[in-house]
Amino acid sequence: MISLEALLDQLNENQKEAVVYNDGPSLVIAGAGSGKTRVLTFKIAYLLLNGYHPSTILALTFTNKAAREMKRRIADLVGHERARWLWMGTFHSIFSRMLRAEAERIGFTRDFTVYDASDSRSVLKSIIKEMQLDDKVYKPGLIQSRISYAKNNLITASSYETYADLLKSDAAQRIPQFSRIYAEYAYQCRKANAMDFDDMLLYANILFRDFPEVLDDYRSRFQFILVDEYQDTNLAQHIIVKRLAEIHQRIAVVGDDAQSIYSFRGANIDNILQFKSQFPNSKLFKLEQNYRSTQNIVAAANSLIQKNKAQIQKNVFSEKNKGTRIQLISALTDTEEGYLVAKEVADLYYQEHDPYSDFAILYRTNAQSRNFEEALRERNIPYRIYGGLSFYQRKEIRDVLAYFRLIVNPSDSEALKRCINYPARGIGETTINKVSDSARQNQVSLWSVIGDPQFFQLPVNKPTAQKLLNFHDMIYSLSVEAQKLDAYELAVKIIKTVGINEDMLEDNAVETLSRRENIQELLTGIHEFCEQKVNEGETQIGLTDFLSEVSLLTDQDMDTAESTDKLTMMTIHAAKGLEFRNVFIVGMEEDLFPSGYVSSDRELEEERRLFYVALTRAEERCYISYAKSRFKNGQLNFTHPSRFLSDIDQALIDLPADFRQAHVEQPKPLEVYNKNMPPQRPSMSSGPVSSWKRLTPGASKEEASSDTVYQSGGGVTIGNKVYHEKFGTGVVLALEQMDGNWKANIDFGDNGTRALLLKYAKLKIL
Ligand code: ATP
Ligand code: MG
Numbered sequence: 001m002i003s004l005e006a007l008l009d010q011l012n013e014n015q016k017e018a019v020v021y022n023d024g025p026s027l028v029i030a031g032a033g034s035g036k037t038r039v040l041t042f043k044i045a046y047l048l049l050n051g052y053h054p055s056t057i058l059a060l061t062f063t064n065k066a067a068r069e070m071k072r073r074i075a076d077l078v079g080h081e082r083a084r085w086l087w088m089g090t091f092h093s094i095f096s097r098m099l100r101a102e103a104e105r106i107g108f109t110r111d112f113t114v115y116d117a118s119d120s121r122s123v124l125k126s127i128i129k130e131m132q133l134d135d136k137v138y139k140p141g142l143i144q145s146r147i148s149y150a151k152n153n154l155i156t157a158s159s160y161e162t163y164a165d166l167l168k169s170d171a172a173q174r175i176p177q178f179s180r181i182y183a184e185y186a187y188q189c190r191k192a193n194a195m196d197f198d199d200m201l202l203y204a205n206i207l208f209r210d211f212p213e214v215l216d217d218y219r220s221r222f223q224f225i226l227v228d229e230y231q232d233t234n235l236a237q238h239i240i241v242k243r244l245a246e247i248h249q250r251i252a253v254v255g256d257d258a259q260s261i262y263s264f265r266g267a268n269i270d271n272i273l274q275f276k277s278q279f280p281n282s283k284l285f286k287l288e289q290n291y292r293s294t295q296n297i298v299a300a301a302n303s304l305i306q307k308n309k310a311q312i313q314k315n316v317f318s319e320k321n322k323g324t325r326i327q328l329i330s331a332l333t334d335t336e337e338g339y340l341v342a343k344e345v346a347d348l349y350y351q352e353h354d355p356y357s358d359f360a361i362l363y364r365t366n367a368q369s370r371n372f373e374e375a376l377r378e379r380n381i382p383y384r385i386y387g388g389l390s391f392y393q394r395k396e397i398r399d400v401l402a403y404f405r406l407i408v409n410p411s412d413s414e415a416l417k418r419c420i421n422y423p424a425r426g427i428g429e430t431t432i433n434k435v436s437d438s439a440r441q442n443q444v445s446l447w448s449v450i451g452d453p454q455f456f457q458l459p460v461n462k463p464t465a466q467k468l469l470n471f472h473d474m475i476y477s478l479s480v481e482a483q484k485l486d487a488y489e490l491a492v493k494i495i496k497t498v499g500i501n502e503d504m505l506e507d508n509a510v511e512t513l514s515r516r517e518n519i520q521e522l523l524t525g526i527h528e529f530c531e532q533k534v535n536e537g538e539t540q541i542g543l544t545d546f547l548s549e550v551s552l553l554t555d556q557d558m559d560t561a562e563s564t565d566k567l568t569m570m571t572i573h574a575a576k577g578l579e580f581r582n583v584f585i586v587g588m589e590e591d592l593f594p595s596g597y598v599s600s601d602r603e604l605e606e607e608r609r610l611f612y613v614a615l616t617r618a619e620e621r622c623y624i625s626y627a628k629s630r631f632k633n634g635q636l637n638f639t640h641p642s643r644f645l646s647d648i649d650q651a652l653i654d655l656p657a658d659f660r661q662a663h664v665e666q667p668k669p670l671e672v673y674n675k676n677m678p679p680q681r682p683s684m685s686s687g688p689v690s691s692w693k694r695l696t697p698g699a700s701k702e703e704a705s706s707d708t709v710y711q712s713g714g715g716v717t718i719g720n721k722v723y724h725e726k727f728g729t730g731v732v733l734a735l736e737q738m739d740g741n742w743k744a745n746i747d748f749g750d751n752g753t754r755a756l757l758l759k760y761a762k763l764k765i766l
Pocket of ligand 2: 036037038228577
């Protein structure tokens with residue numbers, strides 16, 4: 001165990017002050033990489049060394065991964081034993097744990113299900129249908145995000161109508177039935193003994209508001225409260241923290257207003273800006289030295305964020321090496337972007353001997369990952385993707401989890417609908433609809449109806465009623481078993497009993513094999529989960545515990561195998577708080593980053609902060625790439641480099657030769673084929689008309705499917721060797737149609753790169 005002195009020796013003066021101040025509320029506002037998370041980590045270690053019991057400390061992080069990491073660091077500093085009983089996790093995981101303990105008070109049972117986004121959407125869809133509303137107007141996704149927004153602002157379904165402001169907006173007036181849908185949704189969730197993600201925070205607030213004795217209990221339990229990434233808390237989170245800290249006032253929060261990037265989920269930057277007024281005696285600490293990044297990266301990030309009007313001025317400097325300039329990679333197409341980035345990764349890997357785990361590719365949207373995946377696979381570069389379709393979202397896994405959910409919570413109607421006819425039991429859609437209707441009319445759960453079809457006068461024939469009863473009885477007897485078995489034993493039993501095994505054994509198709517493997521993987525995961533909990537001193541690990549853990553994984557947490565050497569791919573949102581030696585920020589184009597959905601200066605500033613977050617993840621090297629054309633919804637679009645590129649001090653960034661041209665020649669720059677591309681790249685090499693056609697967005701359907709385009713280009717394709725009377729031989733780098741004429745960009749070696757109209761150029765193909 002480390003001594004207090006040795007602990008504090010690992011901090012600079014400002015950090016030290018922040019760590020040892022524990023007499024009242026404190027706030028650290030500081031730029032990226034300045035050690036905010038380190039201050040929290042060391043503060044907890046400091047408190048533990050000063051005799052605080054770990055179970056009296058509550059630390060809230062943004063992702064489960066961040067919590068695990070922090071716990072590991074603390075265990076390294078003060079020993080595993082001391083770190084073990086800390087309350088550390090995301091808001092959702094900590095408060096769902098509390099809600100399970102107190103569930104009965106607010107009308108749930110401790111086995112409540114956590115509905116994920118697709119469960120919620122499915123409930124909403126059926127409500128919209130049932131209410132006979134137009135789902136083009138009442139789009140389930142839109143309704144879902146409005147409900148989420150309301151909950152994050154502590155507006156319940158029953159109080160919604162009283163918020164005149166919310167009802168007045170144009171958007172709200174287009175969906176006048178919203179509050180009815182919200183109320184019905186809340187009712188359906190309650191009936192299913194289910195909470196959605198946002199409910200965790202809403203109900204925690206309700207619990208504390210309506211049960212002062214519970215609040216008192218937790219208030220006296222937590223002697224100290226710490227919150228990381230405070231700039232991205234929403235009102236519901238802020239009020240929880242405020243209530244818990246109200247008496248003892250020992251609360252420490254850290255954040256950076258320049259990294260507030262979750263306002264679309266209801267995060268409110270005012271929480272950090274108004275901390276002082278909420279906690280009048282709070283002390284403000286500033287940290288200015290960035291320990292993460294080279295001087296160049298810090299300066300580039302500073303120059304970028306200066307362009308935002310709304311920000312707290314900060315002085316951030318680095319004493320690390322100056323470092324290399326930011327490298328810009330310009331690609332002709334999105335496919336080529338993937339190729340060039342993968343090539344750079346491979347080069348660095350062999351030249352610098354950086355392991356793959358030192359690399360990250362960060363993008364604005366999950367959909368961008370595919371090109372990089374393909375390019376990395378071609379080079380055998382191992383990678384891991386966070387977010388996207390996770391393991392737990394795969395069909396076979398969702399099927400099995402639905403059984404688990406139903407067995408621990410038979411009221412879970414979404415789970416019931418999913419498993420009642422999988423594997424096939426002859427219970428068709430019509431029957432399920434009848435069950436749903438009856439449940440609604442009788443105000444009971446689907447489970448109650450299938451348990452006694454006769455009583456509920458379900459209009460089905462005898463054999464069907466029997467099938468429903470059989471299913472009911474099978475689930476019921478498993479739920480009896482659930483009382484005796486641990487999570488792993490029960491999971492094995494369920495998979496055997498409900499017929500999934502047989503279903504999977506039926507054919508040997510590759511997909512079936514991989515589905516079987518996935519289910520095996522799930523069982524292994526449950527086994528490990530049980531062992532880990534036993535190691536942590538817990539007994540009686542039920543399936544509820546496992547489900548609770550799984551349902552609270554955030555999109556940032558999907559992969560837990562952290563030890564292997566893999567490159568990381570994730571959205572910038574997910575990369576918050578992390579750091580990598582080499583960072584590639586990709587897809588730096590208008591309409592992608594900043595996103596095409598931006599409609600106000602405020603939103604544009606948030607996008608710029610997002611770019612700031614991306615830049616500041618880099619320790620040594622930062623690359624930014626963009627493609628000049630990109631496939632979107634099956635269509636090729638020409639793009640422009642992101643305006644944010646010119647926000648960075650141009651002395652700190654290496655622009656490729658053609659960048660200025662691309663940037664100045666608005667609106668449509670001539671597409672330039674990158675010289676660094678080896679000619680053997682199949683999809684880009686000479687000849688294939690298909691790849692050439694991909695570069696002609698204006699081509700009509702007929703053109704695209706015939707040779708017309710080919711002919712109108714005079715037979716020239718990208719990669720062709722051609723001869724020009726004046727400039728000699730050259731290679732065609734790019735083609736573009738302009739006002740019905742074809743323009744080629746041709747590299748004539750010593751005679752330079754020329755843009756020529758084919759109509760006049762009289763090229764000879766060699
Ligand atoms: P972000 O805003 O991105 O979340 P942060 O302010 O939380 O950043 P940390 O992640 O705590 O910053 O620190 C950035 C890096 O600098 C980490 O690797 C951390 O260990 C290191 N670091 C911070 N302070 C010191 C210090 N005094 N001595 C050595 N390394 C430090
Ligand atoms: Mg941090």
